Amino acid sequence: MTRSRALVGALCTVALCAGGAAAAPLSLDTTLRPYLEEYGLPALAAAVVRDGTVIAAGAVGTRRIGTNAPVTLSDRFHLGSDTKAMTALLAAMFVEAGTLRWDTTVAEVFPELSTRMDAGLRTVTLTQLLSHTSGVAPDNQTVTDLIVKSAAQDGNLDELRYWLVREWSPQPLVSTPGTTFAYANMNYMIAGAMLERVSGRTWEELITERIFTPLGLQSAGLGNQASLGRVDAPLGHAIVDGKTKPYLAGPNGDNPPILGPAGTAHMSVLDFARWAGWNAGEGKRGPQLVAPDTLRRLHTPVISMPAKADAAPGTPPSGSYALGWGELSVDWAPQPLLYHGGSNGKNIAHIWVEPARDTAIVVLTNISNPRAEQGLRSVAGELYRRFAGPDAPVLPTIAPASEPPAPAEPTRRPFFPNDTRRGVGR
Numbered sequence: 001m002t003r004s005r006a007l008v009g010a011l012c013t014v015a016l017c018a019g020g021a022a023a024a025p026l027s028l029d030t031t032l033r034p035y036l037e038e039y040g041l042p043a044l045a046a047a048v049v050r051d052g053t054v055i056a057a058g059a060v061g062t063r064r065i066g067t068n069a070p071v072t073l074s075d076r077f078h079l080g081s082d083t084k085a086m087t088a089l090l091a092a093m094f095v096e097a098g099t100l101r102w103d104t105t106v107a108e109v110f111p112e113l114s115t116r117m118d119a120g121l122r123t124v125t126l127t128q129l130l131s132h133t134s135g136v137a138p139d140n141q142t143v144t145d146l147i148v149k150s151a152a153q154d155g156n157l158d159e160l161r162y163w164l165v166r167e168w169s170p171q172p173l174v175s176t177p178g179t180t181f182a183y184a185n186m187n188y189m190i191a192g193a194m195l196e197r198v199s200g201r202t203w204e205e206l207i208t209e210r211i212f213t214p215l216g217l218q219s220a221g222l223g224n225q226a227s228l229g230r231v232d233a234p235l236g237h238a239i240v241d242g243k244t245k246p247y248l249a250g251p252n253g254d255n256p257p258i259l260g261p262a263g264t265a266h267m268s269v270l271d272f273a274r275w276a277g278w279n280a281g282e283g284k285r286g287p288q289l290v291a292p293d294t295l296r297r298l299h300t301p302v303i304s305m306p307a308k309a310d311a312a313p314g315t316p317p318s319g320s321y322a323l324g325w326g327e328l329s330v331d332w333a334p335q336p337l338l339y340h341g342g343s344n345g346k347n348i349a350h351i352w353v354e355p356a357r358d359t360a361i362v363v364l365t366n367i368s369n370p371r372a373e374q375g376l377r378s379v380a381g382e383l384y385r386r387f388a389g390p391d392a393p394v395l396p397t398i399a400p401a402s403e404p405p406a407p408a409e410p411t412r413r414p415f416f417p418n419d420t421r422r423g424v425g426r
Contacts, residue, residue: 028058036061039375043071043234045269046363048387049277052285063234064246076225076233076266077364079349080314080342083265088130088324092290099198102127109194117169124177129191130323131302135173136184150258158196160258165193181303185262192261203261214287217271224249225266234366236346247346255344276360280353298323313373314343332381343368350376359388
């Protein structure tokens with residue numbers, strides 16, 4: 001059966017389910033399954049959300065190549081750099097609270113390091129870090145070496161990130177802040193360290209308490225998506241010596257934890273779709289974590305990105321960059337879409353958001369290579385044409401799930417810019 005004919009049958013099925021108040025999302029399994037063999041994917045998951053409701057979703061393939069361990073809609077997939085949009089949202093919360101400003105500089109937050117740090121870095125603002133316009137060099141061997149050394153430092157992750165900022169801060173910038181785009185995970189590690197300094201909390205606590213919990217993302221977590229010693233989620237895979245190798249949970253199964261603000265989140269395809277749909281609404285639906293204007297600011301491009309034909313899987317190939325989000329034109333959509341990709345080298349996750357139509361698509365797989373990247377883009381194009389584009393059929397209304405209860409307002413800790421102690425108020 002072709003994918004087109006399978007979809008028509010599925011549309012009829014969902015129409016029959018529409019007589020009640022709610023219906024399960026349309027299954028995409030038949031649509032997705034051919035992509036597994038075509039692009040060499042162990043597993044593949046995708047979902048479409050419209051007007052805040054997941055209207056279609058599917059998960060196919062295996063958690064571990066060579067085994068019969070079917071993935072499900074509840075399985076956790078790694079998001080990689082799609083985590084950056086969440087870090088940017090956290091920053092926006094602190095700006096709205098008056099704890100930070102968009103133009104707060106690195107030197108203001110870490111005054112005790114100002115004499116040590118590069119003169120250009122002192123003036124770099126929060127906005128420039130979040131938009132990759134800080135002048136910080138793209139990830140290089142210096143950053144890699146420091147990340148490796150950070151694992152031998154004592155303390156919690158906020159203390160390790162402070163150590164990283166301190167040790168890295170003398171490095172010269174490669175361009176004048178605010179003038180040039182250069183994608184660097186270091187930008188987000190510095191921004192995360194700034195959030196930790198002004199809050200007295202680790203970034204891991206902040207994203208859990210202020211994003212995962214209020215949005216009801218119950219499957220969301222950080223680090224390896226599978227549990228240590230178990231295959232309870234799709235394992236990441238990579239091509240090693242010409243063969244597909246699965247990576248169990250462990251120190252080599254994910255990015256080092258210190259990279260958290262730049263890319264360690266994981267969640268199910270359904271929760272990822274809910275996150276995408278919340279962004280697509282731009283404040284139409286609760287919970288209102290920030291004002292609608294602030295959310296739109298996060299989505300508004302700051303700088304154009306030079307085209308990069310050899311962009312690594314999960315990194316932006318062209319378009320424009322906002323704050324934790326890119327904007328990309330594709331031949332299958334009539335207007336540029338908000339987009340980001342993420343990969344820890346063993347998984348890839350794509351998120352496509354169209355606020356003008358209150359629509360979003362997410363696609364994930366548990367392997368990372370250029371072929372898999374191409375496969376995810378192909379899936380997104382097919383799903384957009386069939387479910388989200390101007391000619392897409394109108395599906396029966398599916399009542400959205402009730403919103404999760406609003407959590408208690410977290411205690412906001414004051415910003416002490418001249419306090420050099422770590423963990424103030426812990």
